[in-house]
Amino acid sequence: MSDHQIVWLRNDLRSADHPALFHACNAARDSGGTVTALYIATPAQWAYHDEAAAKLALRSGLLTDLRGRLAERGVDFTLLECPRYADIPALLRSFAEQSGATAVWYNADYPLDELNRDNATDAALAAAGIAAKRCDGDMLLAEPTLNGQGLPYKVFTPWYRDWLRKVEQNGLPALPEPEPVGSALAAVAEPVALPGASSYRDDLWPASEAAAQQRLGQFAAQQRARYGELRDIPSVNGTSTLSVYLASGVLTVRQIFAAVVGDCEATGSNWRDDHWFRELGWREFYKNLMIHFPALSRGAAFKSETEALHWQRDQPLNLLWQRGQTGYPIVDAAMRQLQRTGWMHNRLRMITASFYTKLLFMDWRDGEAFFMRSLLDGDFASNNGGWQWSASTGCDASPWFRIFSPLRQSEKFDPDGAFIRKMVPELAGVDGKQIHNPPSAVRQACGYPEPIVDYSQARAAALAAFKALTNG
Numbered sequence: 463m464s465d466h467q468i469v470w471l472r473n474d475l476r477s478a479d480h481p482a483l484f485h486a487c488n489a490a491r492d493s494g495g496t497v498t499a500l501y502i503a504t505p506a507q508w509a510y511h512d513e514a515a516a517k518l519a520l521r522s523g524l525l526t527d528l529r530g531r532l533a534e535r536g537v538d539f540t541l542l543e544c545p546r547y548a549d550i551p552a553l554l555r556s557f558a559e560q561s562g563a564t565a566v567w568y569n570a571d572y573p574l575d576e577l578n579r580d581n582a583t584d585a586a587l588a589a590a591g592i593a594a595k596r597c598d599g600d601m602l603l604a605e606p607t608l609n610g611q612g613l614p615y616k617v618f619t620p621w622y623r624d625w626l627r628k629v630e631q632n633g634l635p636a637l638p639e640p641e642p643v644g645s646a647l648a649a650v651a652e653p654v655a656l657p658g659a660s661s662y663r664d665d666l667w668p669a670s671e672a673a674a675q676q677r678l679g680q681f682a683a684q685q686r687a688r689y690g691e692l693r694d695i696p697s698v699n700g701t702s703t704l705s706v707y708l709a710s711g712v713l714t715v716r717q718i719f720a721a722v723v724g725d726c727e728a729t730g731s732n733w734r735d736d737h738w739f740r741e742l743g744w745r746e747f748y749k750n751l752m753i754h755f756p757a758l759s760r761g762a763a764f765k766s767e768t769e770a771l772h773w774q775r776d777q778p779l780n781l782l783w784q785r786g787q788t789g790y791p792i793v794d795a796a797m798r799q800l801q802r803t804g805w806m807h808n809r810l811r812m813i814t815a816s817f818y819t820k821l822l823f824m825d826w827r828d829g830e831a832f833f834m835r836s837l838l839d840g841d842f843a844s845n846n847g848g849w850q851w852s853a854s855t856g857c858d859a860s861p862w863f864r865i866f867s868p869l870r871q872s873e874k875f876d877p878d879g880a881f882i883r884k885m886v887p888e889l890a891g892v893d894g895k896q897i898h899n900p901p902s903a904v905r906q907a908c909g910y911p912e913p914i915v916d917y918s919q920a921r922a923a924a925l926a927a928f929k930a931l932t933n934g
C-alpha cells in the first residue's frame with residue numbers, strides 16, 4: 463500500500479507557510495505517497511466557544527479557496543463533522559485507518575480545549591499505530607518566551623524586548639507553498655458550507671489567500687509608515703484590518719515579519735523600531751499568556767483578587783450596548799461598526815469594552831463572549847487579553863483608576879465626528895461639536911436616545927468598587 467498522509471486543518475486555512483502541509487507533502491513525495499487535507503466541523507463545540515456565524519461563513523469561503531489551491535497540487539480535501547472536540551479522536555482515528563494513513567500532520571493550537579483535543583487525538587492515533595505530527599503553530603518563536611529565571615513575563619514591554627532579541631536569533635522562517643505531490647485533481651464546483659454559517663462582508667474581506675497576501679504586501683509597503691500617526695483614528699483606514707485573515711490563519715505572523723523586514727531593508731529603516739510590528743507583538747504576548755496560564759482558558763481573571771468584584775448582569779442594558787443604543791455616540795458608532803462589518807477598530811474596542819466594564823459595570827466575560835459571537839477576527843487569546851486589559855482584571859492591564867470618558871475619547875479620536883456620522887445615520891445632520899454629546903432637544907428631534915448611564919456617577923461607583931478591593 464502506498465504511503466498516505468493526512469493534514470488536519472484547523473485555524474490555518476492557507477497553503478503557504480503551513481508547516482503541517484509542507485512537511486506532509488515532502489513526506490508523501492519522498493515515498494511516492496498521497497496527501498489528504500481534512501477539516502472537521504464541530505458545531506456544538508463552536509456554539510460553546512461562541513464562534514461567530516459570520517466567521518463560519520468566511521471560513522466556508524476560505525476552505526473553498528484552499529480546496530482549489532490544494533487540488534492544483536494534487537492534494538485532495540475531505541470535510542467531516544462531529545458535534546464536539548471530544549468526538550474527534552475516535553473520528554480521526556477511524557478516518558485515518560480507513561484511508562490507510564501512516565501519519566496525521568497538524569499545526570499546534572494553544573488554548574486549553576484545543577490542547578486537550580490534540581493530546582487526546584495523539585493518543586488515539588498512537589493506539590492505532592498512526593504517527594501524530596504536531597508542527598509549529600502560528601507564532602514567530604517555536605516556544606513561548608520566558609524571563610531570565612525561566613518564568614513567564616507578566617508585563618508586555620520587557621517581554622517584547624526579550625522577544626525581539628529572540629526573534630532576531632531564532633525567529634522561524636516563513637515556509638513556501640509545498641511543491642505538488644501529484645497531478646492536479648479535478649476542481650469541485652460545490653462550495654464548502656460549514657454548519658452554522660450565515661453570511662459576511664466578503665466585499666471587505668474576500669475569502670482568498672491571494673487577496674490576503676495582496677493586502678499584506680500593500681499595507682507593509684504603502685501604509686505602514688503612517689501607522690503610528692493614523693492608527694487611532696477610526697474614520698481613516700489607518701490600520702491593516704489583517705486581523706480577520708490572521709484569526710483564520712490565512713496569513714501568518716512569520717509572513718508579516720518577512721514583509722516588514724523586507725520593506726524596512728528596502729527603505730533603510732529599522733524593523734525593530736516598527737510601530738506596526740510592535741502591535742503584532744501583543745498578539746504573540748497574549749498567546750504566550752494562554753500557554754503559561756491555562757486558567758485563562760477557563761474564564762478566570764488573571765488578577766484573582768478581582769474575582770471579588772460584583773459585576774452586573776443586566777440584560778436590558780446589555781442589549782442596548784450590543785445594539786448601539788447607549789446614547790453615547792462614539793460607543794454606538796463602534797457597536798454599529800461591529801454589526802455592519804464584523805470588525806471593530808482597536809481604539810473603539812477599548813472604548814466600548816471600558817464603557818461596558820467600568821461604566822455599566824457588566825461582567826467582562828459577557829462582553830468577551832458577545833465580541834466573539836460578532837467578530838470575524840475573533841481570536842480567543844487576543845479577545846480575552848483585550849477584555850481583561852479593559853476591565854483591569856488582566857495581565858499588564860489598564861490600571862483600575864483609568865476609566866475612559868467616552869466624550870473625551872470621541873473628541874480626541876473622532877474630532878470632526880466623521881466616524882459617528884457615518885455609523886449613526888440619525889446623527890448625520892448634527893452640527894459641529896454637538897455630535898459628541900447632542901443636547902436633549904437634538905436627541906429628541908433625531909430619535910436618538912438619552913445616555914443610559916450617568917458618566918460621573920458610574921465612574922465614581924466603579925472607582926469605589928475597585929478601591930474597596932485594594933483595601934481588602
Ligand SMILES: Cc1cc2nc3c(=O)[nH]c(=O)nc-3n(C[C@H](O)[C@H](O)[C@H](O)COP(=O)(O)OP(=O)(O)OC[C@H]3O[C@@H](n4cnc5c(N)ncnc54)[C@H](O)[C@@H]3O)c2cc1C
Nearest residue numbers: 701702703704705741742744745808811840841844845848
Ligand atoms: C476588548 C478587545 C477585544 C479584542 N479582540 C480581538 C480579537 O478577538 N481578535 C484580534 O485579532 N484582536 C482583538 N483585539 C486586538 C485589536 O483590537 C485587533 O487586533 C485590531 O483592532 C485588529 O485590526 P487590524 O488588523 O487593523 O490591526 P493592526 O493595527 O493593523 O495591527 C496588526 C495586527 O496586530 C495584532 N494586534 C494589534 N493590536 C493588538 C492588540 N491590542 N492585541 C492583540 N493583537 C493586536 C492583530 O493581529 C492585528 O491584525 C481586541 C482588543 C480589545 C481592546
